[in-house]
Amino acid sequence: EWAYLPDFAVAFVGLAKNLDKTGSFEAINFPGHAITDLDIKASAEKALGRKLKLSFMPWWVLRAGSPFVAMWREIVSMSYLRFEAHRLVSTRLEKIIGEIPHTPLDEAVKEALQDIDIAVQPSRLAA
Incomplete structure (x- = not known):
């Protein structure tokens, strides 16, 4: 499983804003991309x-x-x-924050490569 950090960050902020909905000690999974x-x-x-x-x-x-x-x-x-390929169960997180952010894999990988200054192929704009 691979988690795209910006998606994880948005979910984490959502969780932080809803701490009143969580227990004192609770394991909450973030579902990344189920990939090999x-x-x-x-x-x-x-x-x-x-x-x-x-x-x-x-x-x-x-x-x-x-x-x-x-x-x-x-x-x-x-x-x-x-x-x-595997994915963590995230029903608890979804109950707390609502829709879980999930950037499509190709877009997430491209943005992640750009973030670490690896040159990617320019996007082709539709005519």
Whole structure:
């Protein structure tokens, strides 16, 4: 799951304005984009107008070291999340703030790349 920070910020402000609707200690999820590594790569390629090379982490190193390094063991246990699109349940957040902001993936990736000064392909305006 990938969360676009401006969407998250709007939701967080909405939550802060409605603290009277929450309990003292409550877990509230923000639903990002349910995507895989390949989905975000495709979206970045669209924004950049060129193909990208995807390099993979040497997972065998982490697996081999996982009996000795607890953090590696935990990373390996969650590695499947890169290949399975998933989304956090957010019904509680929606009850508190109403509609949850959700910028379309291609637009969010393009804006995120621009925000970190990575040149993107100019948008073509409809005639």
